[in-house]
Amino acid sequence: MTDWTAADLPSFAGRTVIVTGANSGLGEVTARELARVGAKVVVAVRNLDKGNAAAAAMPGDVEVRKLDLQDLSSVREFAAGVDVVDVLVNNAGIMAVPYAQTVDGFESQIGTNHLGHFALTNLLLPKVSDRVVTVSSMMHLIGKISIKDLNWKARPYSAWLAYGQSKLANLLFTSELQLRLEAAGSVVTAVSAHPGYSATNLQGHTGGKLSDRLMSMGNKFATNADFGARQTLFAASQPLPGDAFVGPRFGMAGPTGLSARSPLARNAKTAAALWDLSEQLTGTKFSV
Secondary structure (H helix, E strand, O other), X not given: OEOOOHHHOOOOOOOEEEEEOOOOHHHHHHHHHHHHOOOEEEEEEOOHHHHHHHHHOOOOOEEEEEOOOOOHHHHHHHHHOOOOEEEEEEOOOOOOOOOOEOOOOOEHHHHHHHHHHHHHHHHHHHHEEEEEEEEOXXXXXXXXXXXXXXXXXXXXXXXXXXXXXXXXXXXXXXXXXXXHHHHOOOOOEEEEEOOOOEOOOOOOOOOOHHHHHHHXXXXXXXXXXXXXXXXHHHHHHOOOOOOOEEEEOOOOOOOEEEOOXXXXXXXXXXXXHHHHHHHHHHOOOOOO
């Protein structure tokens, strides 16, 4: 554990980084700081107007490109337009939203937070030279993967449990990706990070007045987006073992370092089953 901050970032000159969901919150800070230290940053966003507004305030070489993780055709189009990437930061996400489906019929949280990034990573992997960083959450602790009903078609929908499932999926995806990279002899590594509890625009979209009010109250005690993004920046820049999970020492706050994960997040059998199902649902495969 260290008192590491974004001020300690090494130079990223000559390197290309893709950050999904970089028009606000953690993604915006992550993109801004990497651009500050010389990276060519691709801001991958669903809303180009918001992306351009965010990029205008960033230093250095920043490109805004359309990416809708809720539409696999958009994911494929985005990936086809990428030539090289050193670091892919799977940051975009939605949290505890009312039930909805993606263009491809996935429950929106698993579709955005996991399946969209799963497809994007597989499509880009032959072009990645360094690492894949996926942003998870301490809310993975409430998550449970349902291989039989990943998209909540047979179960009563719970916004928070669906979010927990998607964040648990991020960790299992990272573990299985690292396993496959090692088996293929690749130098690319897969790591993950969580921000603790940072006040961003993720909160307040549950569709429930009480839940939104409680989250608003909780934000008064939350860290800011700079602190939350610090964990992602550490994961993107520091020497780390594959499948490392970075976060604040005390869960929600504290110095940055390696973080604990739930027993379910260490289940290799579930990780492999989730990978197989994700391949089937997205039509993408490990491609190293």
